[in-house]
Amino acid sequence: MKILVPVKRVVDYNVKVRVKADNTGVDIANVKMSMNPFCEIAVEEAVRLREKSVATEVIAVSAGVVQCQETLRNAMAIGADRAILIETDVELQPLAVAKLLKAIVDKEQPKLVILGKQAIDDDANQTGQMLAALLGWGQATFASKVEVAGDVATVTREVDGGAETVAIKLPAIITTDLRLNEPRYATLPNIMKAKKKQLDIFKPADLGVDVTPRLTTLRVDEPPKRQGGVKVADVAALIDKLKNEAKVI
């Protein structure tokens, strides 16, 4: 079976973004971009399933600007077999991404799509669930353990009170949580190999998908700044502050 892994190019998690002075967005010019960490975990999981011979092929797909090719090469260096870029400069919102991905699923007929649970830029946490709904498939979000046997995936999920295990009928959608695995480092030979792997490019129009945004960002603001307070000398001073100044204990 084929596994499709959507990967997103985002501002690297170590970068602290700044809001633009004109409040139109955050300044991402000249900042380091990387693969969304949850997507890396998704690629790793898919590659492991292929290494266990559960899957036969892993296809990475990204939607966005031309530079997403780097992200796709990175996915192929981890071990994806080939890649698809849906190239557009339009601001893509999750519903549009889900529709684009559905078109790719219709073409490639994977049995499993593994996505990140959220992208660390927009923190939307939507795309996988939307894709599942558009396809009429089951979903297992926030996965911390995945086992595939025959036509069923048994997935342990991280939920608010602890963990939950569900069995989903394939084809299905899985979204990854942080503890699913630790992605391997791409080795130099694998980075070189990845450069030669197949990368196909489509436009949203080729797929017949309307990606017009439904949401308009009116403005982006700096959150209220929290002032650092004082350092206290010792435990007695701390207790005094908490009792008499902050009055929280």
Next chain:
Amino acid sequence: MANLVIAEHDHGSLKAATLNVISAATAIGGDVHVLVAGHNAGAAAAAAAQVAGVSKVLLADNAAHANLLPESAAAQVVAVAAAYSHILAPATAYGKGVAPRVAALLDKAQISDIIKVIDADTFVRPIYAGNAYATVKSSDSVKVVTVRGTAFVAAATTGGSGAVESVAAVADSGLSIFVSAEITKSERPELTAAKIIVSGGRGLGSGEKYREVLTPLADKLNAAMGASRAAVDAGFVPNDYQVGQTGKIVAPDLYIAVGISGAIQHLAGMKDSKVIVAINKDPDAPIFGVADYGLVGDLFEAVPQLVAAL
């Protein structure tokens, strides 16, 4: 205009997050209805009907909803959606599973994790781990939103007089089956609802030390216990303790961070706490940049002293 709140519940009662969502719905304006999709969930529906501001409760009671699986829940929401301009769910593991499915089935965008209602079309939501707040306006006829609980006060559990109306339940989707759950049992307050949280990081060194050092402090303060991702990854505590961008978002009156450095992903989950205390041996740890009261020192000495003095 009418708002539909997707209740999170355990059949017998409402989960606290539902009350925050009802407040957000009230802020939007118009009638507030609550959908309880459950099995033998009459008690949860009756509780919802009592909540201030709720004018009607729709109860879809069926075995298909026994395990609160998102495929059936989303189908249930869509079945009753026609009457509503806004569909709201908590930004919890449950709400995040259901709401995007609903949005996609209705061909609408979803606005995730709102922290403020500007008007019926316009909302504020954090992006980039809370380092920026985006004000977004939806051009869709129906708005599907998830609500960050800590940003809205809980609606009162009494004062409402909503009618409970039974609606036809959808059939089980058959797409997924509940296998098992391992829910952490605790006598302590729930992390997202606690007034005081004692939270530990990698500085604790091990699970034994985490419990040995922090439990007495949490006991004294009747506090919930939290952790950084590093502490969870190292196996000190289960995953549901994690506070942060990809864990729980909390805003207690008092947050005590012990042996936590203060990475932006951690701060994203706790920087709206009223008072923050940091105990860390590194005077340059970023956590001191947000702490109201910082104590530089060895946590293994400071915390027991604190416990003794309280």
